[in-house]
Amino acid sequence: MPIEITMPRLSDTMEVGTILHWHVAVGDSVSSGDLLADIETDKATMELQSFDDGQVSQLIVSEGNQVDVGTVIATLLEDGEAKVEEVPEAPTPTIQKVVETGHRVSPVARRLAEVYGVDLQTVQGSGPSGRIIKRDILQVVDTVSETTAAAKTTSAPTPVVPSTPIQPLVSASPWQEERTVPLSNMRQIIAKRLVESKQTIPHYQVTMSFDMDPLLEMRKTLNKQLASVGIKLSVNDFLVRCCALSMATNPEFNASFGGDSIHYHGPVNVGIAIALPEERGGGLVVGTIKHADQKSLRTISQESQYLSKKARENGLSPDEIGDTTFTISNLGMFGVDNFTAIINPPNSAILAVGAAIEKPVVRGGELAVGNEMSATLSLDHRVIDGAMAAIYLKTLKELIENPASLLV
């Protein structure tokens, strides 16, 4: 019997998936754990791995096509299957399967193993009778992502090469042609969620400027000292910590509007908006730094770099994009002075951050040259009133302008 490979359900809300790219061709031999395809879901781009050994006999759904979850997208022939068909008298096939059923796996553990591509054969079950349970799979996933993150931070920094392609001045470029492009799954989600946000949440904005000299000075010192261990803190890493710490005295900023109630979240999970490159279909995702108020600048920096890199290269897993309680969108690195952002539901606020810009400033009654950064909060007025926003920004300002407290 050929093994049927179906479109897996990779997130709770996924109903359809798009094959972005096949990593195998008909006739290729694959083993369990090999990468078969990149699949775009409603939330992220994820890898589909093989759970079986065999030979690819059919690729039923071609690249760029969208199918329902559960649809057969390819088939594999088990090793030696073609021969068995030719020699029908060999009646010994079932023994292997009997051996495999020795594994007890809880349903959700099996599903998570599929999502994260964990080979169940390699997992030691901790449940009754050696049942593999959720905790066992998450432990494997954690270990893998920690080693990936560690490997990343110790590697030598790669030089930044400007990647803007230079368009020739003559001859009509493809981008000038009139065309209609169907929405990617991600763009559909962005369109739906942000319209919903903007239409249902009574948005308003409050802006404040921050003296960035002390923070930039401290960042320079720290980065000089940490260069040897491969750590480079970004301004955004500092802001993640500042915003998270400010929740302690301003819990409404870590809350969600719930119709007839306001829900205050326990953990502070700060989302960071990550723009995706054009070649991966563009768009943006919000990566989550969980319990950001309890993490050091170094940990925030490592996680943030890991999330950005993974988002751009492989796509983020549902766990890495869920459960945000507050979001930061930073366009400072593009030299933007200031802008306003749309709230990322169910958050009640988002901080839009501009660049730290060198400009004439008045310090102690004197005209001087200093770095100033403007940041704009967008707020859900059902949860947060203007005066509360002002108090939050004041808390933030005290942290940013006296950054030594971020180290403790």
Add this chain to the structure above:
Amino acid sequence: MSVATAQRVIEFREALREAMIEEMRNDERVFLIGEEVAQYNGAYKVSKGMLDEFGSRRVIDTPISESGFSGMCIGSAMRGLRPIVEFMSWSFSLVAADPILNNAAKMLYMSGGQFGCPIVFRGNDGAGGQLASTHSWCVESLYANVPGLKMAIPYDPYDAKGLLKTAIRDDNPVFFLESERLLSTTGHVPEEEYTVPFGQALIRSEGTDCTLISFGRPLHFCLEASEELAKEGIYCEVIDGRTIRPLDIDTMVHSVRKTNACVVVDQSWSFASVGSEIASQIHAICFDDLDNYVHRVHSDDVPTPYSHNLEQAYLPNTRKICEAVRAATYNA
């Protein structure tokens, strides 16, 4: 900033009374009937003062004859009135099983849609405390088995009033199960008009590790267990189902998809129960989200003991719930 409003706090029994009084003022077809509801102000003082306001045509004392007055009220409901029938205890409804199950629940169906039966049966359900085997009935599993009726079990005064108003306005027979142990509990009930719709469960406490589902009084033990377990780092999401028919399985499943573990706490016996029904539905709808089978906590499979100690050990309690959650989350 938040505006501090003085919250009106009343007893569960007062909330029930307010629901009945408001609906009787609004709708002349509504009346209350049962043993001791009028002159004695109700065996549990739920109907206190109602005879004075509405008179003996609308607040009616009956003899000890559940089968008779239930059947009579079903007839009046079929002819256009909207009776509220108080059972002093649901234990006493057993002698009226034929009219309430065979007539009320099936009338719309059997009459081919000619006669509805907009009636509310309400009263104390479950162990009241040392009332022994025959007077400590939990009828939810027994009666929820029957199609054609609705069943609500309020946990706090807010829901007691809101759900009872919905029950009285409903065109179907509603079995409204109160707990004697909750009648004196207090809670916020707004002065403004409101109702609580059927079929919408309420998340009473949020959590990430185990979904705890219950109805009525055992929710108190679920919330206690949830606090106890939080100290061990196990965070429960406590769901108040509010109504058994209709059952808001969607909210329950949504939570289980998040926690991957579930314990159902049902004060009736385990065999063929509301608990086994919910467990079965969860297994069917979100099997792939479960890290363990759905665990259940019920009353023990014996008649209710009279002895105080034995009765406490027999009922679902905080200790049993904690043990079940630890087992369901592999923390035993």
